[in-house]
Amino acid sequence: MDVLVLVGRILFAVLFLGSALNHLTQTKAMTGYVESRGVPSAAAAGAVAGSGLLLLAGGLMVAVGLWADLGALLLAAFLFPTAVIMHAYWKEGDGQARQMEMVHFLKDISLGGAALVLFAFFSYAGHDLGLTITGPLFHID
Template identity: 45%
Template sequence: MDVIALIGRILFAALFLGSAFGHLTSADAMAGYAAGKKLPQPKLAVQVSGVYIGLAAVMLILGIWPDLAALALVPFLVLTAVLFHDFWRQESPEARQMEMIQFNKDVGLAGAALGFFALYASDANPGLNLVGPLF
C-alpha cells in the first residue's frame, strides 16, 4: 500500500506542479485574468500562489510533512473556486457551465486534498515519506 499511496500523491500533486509552472512562467497573462476578477495586486498574487502551490506539491510528492502539504492546498482550492469560478454571476449559459465545471473541479480537488490530509495525519500513515506527518 505504501507504493500505491506514493503513486496517488504523485499523480495528485503533478497537477499542482504544472499549475505552479504556469503561474510563474505566464504570470502576466494570468495576472490579466486575476485583475478581471478584481484581485488586488494580481501579478504578485499569481506569483505568490505559484510558489505556494509548487512548494506544497513538492512537499507532498517527496513526503515532507505530507499532511501539512495536503492541507495547504485546501484554502488555495476553495479560494480559487469561489473567487475565480463564480458561475452564479455568469449571464451566458456557456460561461456559466464552464465556470461551474471549474468550480466543481476545485471543490473536488479540495476534498481529495482533505482525504490525503486525513490519510497522512492518521495512525495508518503510509510510509515512503522523507519526513513523517506534522500533525
C-alpha cells in the same frame, strides 16, 4: 500499500505542479486573467506569484512525502478560495461561460475535499507509511 500511496501522491500532485509552473512562468497572462475575475490590479500580480509558490510547495510536499499532511493542507487552502473567487459561475451571464466556470468551481471544490482527505490520512497514518521523507507534521487520533 506504500507504492500505491506514493503513486497516488505523485499523480495527485502533477496537476498542482503544472499549475505552479504556469503561475510562475506565465505571470503576466495569469495576472490579466486574475484582474478580469475582479481581483484588484494592485493585488493581482502578487496573488499570481504567491499562489504559484503555494502550489509549488504543496505539490512538492505531497509528491515527495515531506510533511505531506501540511502540503495537502496548503493545497486545500489554495483550492477553496480559488473556487469562490476565480470561478464564481453564478456571476456569469453567458450560458456557456457559466457552465465552464461551474465545472472549474466544482473541480476545485472536489480537489479541495480530496486534499482534506489526504491531510487527514497523512496526519493519522503518516508514520506508518513508507516511501516518505518525513512523517506528518500534525497528528490526528
